[in-house]
Amino acid sequence: MTLSMRVLGGWLIGAILLIGCNADDDHRPVSGNEVVKFNSWLSEVSSVSRASDIEDSMTKEEWKAGDYIGVYMKENGKSLSDNVIIGNVDNNKYMSTKDGKNSIFIAASEKDEIYYPYNSPTVSFVAYYPYKNTLTTDYLYPIDISNQKEDLTNVDLLYATFENKSSEGMNIPLTFHHQLTKLVLNLQPNLAEDKNAYFEGIKVRANGFYTKANFSLVNKLISDLEKIDTIPVKTSSDGKRVEVILIPQTAGPDAYIEFDLFGDIVKWHISANKVFEAGKQYEYTLYLGKPWIEVDEEKISSWGDEISVPVNWNDPTHFPINLVKILGGDHLVGSPKNTIEAAANEYPQHKVSVGTFWISPYEITIGQYVKFLNDQPGREIAEELQPHKTMINYEGGVWHVVDSSRNNYPVTNVTWYGARAFAQWLGGDLPSEAEWETACRAGNYDLFSFSGLDNNNESIYYARFVNCRDEASSNGEDDVLLVNALSPNKNGLFNMHGNASEWCRDAAVRNANGSPAPYDYKFSGEGDLYVIRGGSYKTPLNECRSASRTCLSPEKTDNDIGFRVVFPISNVPNLDFGKIERVLSLN
Template sequence: MKMKSLLGIVLSLSILQSCQNDETNIIQNEVNNKGITFSSIIDDAQNSRAYDTSWEANDVIGVFMLANNSDKNVLATNIPYATSKGDGYFVSKNSPIYYPEDNSAVDFIAYYPYSETISDYKNYPIDLSNQTKQNAIDLMTAVNLTNRQLASPQGNLQFKHLLAKLVLNLKSTSGSSLKGIKASISGLQVKGTANLSDGTITPSGEATTFSLFINEEATQAEAILLPQDLSGKLKIKLEQNGQSKEIETEISGNIEQGSKYIYNVNVNYQGGEITTDPEAKYTKWFETPVITESQLNQSNIKYVTHYTGITYDEAPLNGIEIRNYSMLYDTNLKIAYWVSYPLCGWYLEGNIGRTEDWGYDPKIATNLQANLKKALSGYSRGHQIPSGDRQRKDCDMNNQTFYYTNMTPQLQNGLNGAIWAQLEGAVRGWSSGIDTLYVVTGAMPTTATDKQIQYAKDNNGKNIAIPKYYFKALARKVGGNYQTIAFKLDHKAYSDTQYMKYAISVSELENMTGFTFFPSLPSEVKKTLNTSQWN
């Protein structure tokens, strides 16, 4: 099972708001003759996706039809409906459900995954002890279709997840494969019952130990979790070649229904010992690359976020300050490894132009930054987040792009003023027509084969590292699905501006840089490179 949001699908049951009564009668007669069919959408909020968001061909749901009265008499029990094409359009596998002949109102309860043994919608058994087929245990319900009659507009079944999801992103830092690694959790209940009508989950089993599902590449461990109270922080045990290591997560108090928990851990297996470098605690957004504890423990590594000074005025973020960008800055090298930020029309409104407000970053001590008030010898002051990506007039977000921490020594001719500028313009174009484009721009002072760092001199004669290459990682959501692409350009003068020749997958860029980009996205999405989506 994979579920996806299918907005605007018209089902034979749906009655469109037509001005022509004859057309409506034809649709209603069709439902009378062939029985009820359903279409579906999934609650696509980030915190309510436990497994994924796409149906697969031949997925089956179970449907109950109840009388819309105080007794809630069951009029149809656990009728299987299948989506043959995986498009979320469900048709009965056997005998379809019909509306009552007396035209009385009814309610529908639908659930996934289907089980032919279910006869009581208030007592659905849950058993999560076997995690090998997660789509077979990812319980969801749709109870939004109430007080329906043949003449009523039907609408879509709106499915919500009743369980929780844990994703552990694993990354080897020793160069060796993690294949064969195992992950397990102890002390959790994995059995219980669900009331499909109101979503109530009742744990009913003893606490036990169970294994997480590990993908084929051993880059991700996953588990569907039963909502329940916790006595302490949730811990995960890693095992490889007879060695083990316990990881303590920040999940405490309880496991919340419908939540998705994502943790990122660097794993080093050398000399018969497992060591881990878990994700640090820091303010993060969708576009923020993973920062590990060991990175933030280095005195020269600074994680900084700049805000716009404007707050959201709509729920659920009402009153929260809107971010401008974040960066991971090295005070020894005097450059940022990456700058991450969202890009949409809101940030581009106003066309303020270049404020040229060059200055020190107020969030980092002045003596730890390069002085770039004037241009460098042989190099331009290359923005990482471009001035052109922050054009709004009613705040200081463009000024913040001129902080010295956002600059690197960059060749102007053939790069900063040519192919790199063309790529920046394309990025702005790719942000139109969608909700948000998520961008990570970075500069790396070394490569896998060249570890020698070269320096330029700032206005005070201090060293500032010269990047060996620049990169961008991009992600956007189109039609309910995420698209990703990355670019890697060596620090040299190019004779052309064909940036698409330098497109790579986000996964490839992760392997080059050692950073984990868009950690909430599945690895399959980051491995995919389809340049036609970006042309």
């Protein structure tokens, strides 16, 4: 049966929404198909020194992209232990996706993903920061505050729980609380004039405090205090603010803070039996003279406010970046045997293992490509990276979109090299053929990702989903359309059928007819040709099918060849999410 006969006959298979996956019951029993994400809050910056002009806090008051937390999922209402862990969610590693007091955390790898259980109406979560992969079997977190000279955020300890969570909805806020003690010293120099001028050179050390202990993730108790030692302390760049993290403890008779300015040393002796409580901040203003120190005031407060705001995870506006997640697994690629519309190079249909990845929902636009060109060192761009000058030109030392009204049209006339350079600049890559087809199909193994939406009136869907030569009269001019002009597939991806053909990263060899060789043809080496998928506004409808494939020389450009970008899960820890969001947002 021909493609046109199928359209008239009205029998197409329905699509599957592929935004999650059902993992093996033995390891990840799930309810529904959405992976757990966490919306996590830290407090406002808890102290700004009145003495220092430097306002940034040195302790953990904001999340950074790439911060890692450890997460446990357990039976609701029961203390954390081996026999209440659910779904093997035992110290799973989740990663912050952006900077700020509020961040969204996603699984750091596929094996860390968390799903709800089928057989439990509610569950509880326990989480902590910073992540360690060597926790003891009795859930003791090792505390070590002995080195605070460089980065205090690695010394800090944060803890969060969330109780009585059902599988209905994806609102999982985690509010993290500081479990250690923060000591803030606002320093006012009262030294000789020549010493005051060089106050930024001051060195500070805390002496007589316990530097090691264990924190229980079960009940938050701190035990096994040991090793009283000297702690080198970080100061602000002007030397006028000191922040020290302490293990909660009662100060002994030999606890003091030492200030060393080019060999002139003064000491502030902490009152014996002074109690430093967990989650509290102790702030003092000190006037430093020689050999005396005057303590002007003491302020004790909670170390940060407790803030928790739930997020509706079904609302895509809360996702930090404009990407679509495709869950890994085994997927079919190619056309089934005896598919009338298929070319020989689509056989044999075969199963491939695809890792989890994120993909841009739109073809890369002209405006986005200009941002890439303008970020290159010296703005001297190799000829192979430059799109056709009718879209982009170089004037006054800056790359411009020739017609600003076409900012959000797909960039075309880009070589394979130029497309891949853009993708790698963002921290991603061009999709493999398997990734591209998996994302395009959205679980639908018929001719198109939208096949079967309405068997009684299917012809209307070609104009909604496809921009090709056969449908040009339904979609406007014989040209590429805006990247979001047509309807997306079930994965939320636009223009997977037509508009602009898209480069893939796979090398290929040609058969006698000039198209890629069949999948079972074996060759080694990089190859001289690269695959393009999806068809374009210049190709017939048949070449816009999910399985259709062709190949070109990597130097080839044309006004109907573009690309999109993928981010494999292995790349996630090194991604600049802020940059991705800025670049991939449509103007």
